[in-house]
Amino acid sequence: MPSSQTPEREIERLRIERDELAAAAKRVSVQLQHFMDDTTDPGTEALAAQYELTRLLSLLSVDTSAIDEAQYLSRFSVTPSEVHRFLSTHLAEDVHLRYQQAIGNRAVEEAAKDLRMAGAKLDATLGASTETASTMRRNADQIDPIKDGGPYPSQLIRFGEQGGAA
Structure with a gap:
């Protein structure tokens, strides 16, 4: 941790990183759910992954305003x-x-x-x-x-x- 960074700023940085990670996990969870809804037999691995993502996301308290969904609509993909x-x-x-x-x-x-x-x-x-x-x-x-x-x-x-x- 750089000496110019206060503990409060470091906590805020970590909170933002956590929220970004949780937002990414939520997007993956949504896409996985769409895959499962569109597939007749999504497989045990997909069902287990969706369950685990949902469980982990329910444990997080996230500030969803930190990362907006629109920021992840890539113009290339x-x-x-x-x-x-x-x-x-x-x-x-x-x-x-x-x-x-x-x-x-x-x-x-x-x-x-x-x-x-x-x-x-x-x-x-x-x-x-x-x-x-x-x-x-x-x-x-x-x-x-x-x-x-x-x-x-x-x-x-x-x-x-x-x-x-x-």
């Missing part, structure tokens, strides 16, 4: 299911749906724009307005949220439950 799980536990369902719609509507706007461009390229290639290109533009207008299409998605996507991406 987070999956859509993990993001969905985080948002669904921190947002009201209608707010979560509006968030998904903001993203979905923007994606459909982009797709509609690309469809219009494909129609324009077809007309330019053939040197005249074609029925196919006109149909492409009408379909783009029909789905485009800017032109009264949508909203997309119409219902909250629950990743991993109803065909959502894993």
Whole structure:
């Protein structure tokens, strides 16, 4: 222990480290529980590990504000299911749906724009307005949220439950 560090500061440092460790154990416990819930036969080792983690966590008194769950959503390894799980536990369902719609509507706007461009390229290639290109533009207008299409998605996507991406 460095001489400039008081016993109170050392105790606080150790408390923060304990809370970080407990928060990490809690995340492992949650992920293990998801694995067990999603697996038909998780195995004796998984069940024993989950029991032991739960037992140890119940013995700890932890300051959960020390390490926020969002800090552990790594930009290099987070999956859509993990993001969905985080948002669904921190947002009201209608707010979560509006968030998904903001993203979905923007994606459909982009797709509609690309469809219009494909129609324009077809007309330019053939040197005249074609029925196919006109149909492409009408379909783009029909789905485009800017032109009264949508909203997309119409219902909250629950990743991993109803065909959502894993």
